[in-house]
Structure formats: C-alpha cells, structure tokens
Amino acid sequence: MHLGSGIGLAVAKNMALSHNGVIIVSSERNVGTEFIVAIPLNYIDPN
Secondary structure (H helix, E strand, C coil), rough: CCCCCCCHHHHHHHHHCCEEEEEEEECCCEEEEEEEEEECCCCCCCC
C-alpha cells in the first residue's frame, strides 16, 4: 500500500475543471481504482 499526501486528486480536479473537463472514477474492492481525466478537444478552423 502506498500512502501519499492526498493532494494529487485535488490538483487533477482543478486542472480538469479549468479545461471544462471531468474526472471519472471506477473502483472495485480488492481490485483497484481507475481515474479517467476527460478534457474536450476543440477544433478551431484556421480559415
């Protein structure tokens, strides 16, 4: 087991929100936890 300061998720949340993104969390006991950071891609037409 790895113990951290707990600040990483807060930083990731602020970064995702500042880019209009979200964090999706999936967790299963005795298996693990998955965090997905989704940030929208905006295409800007150069013409």
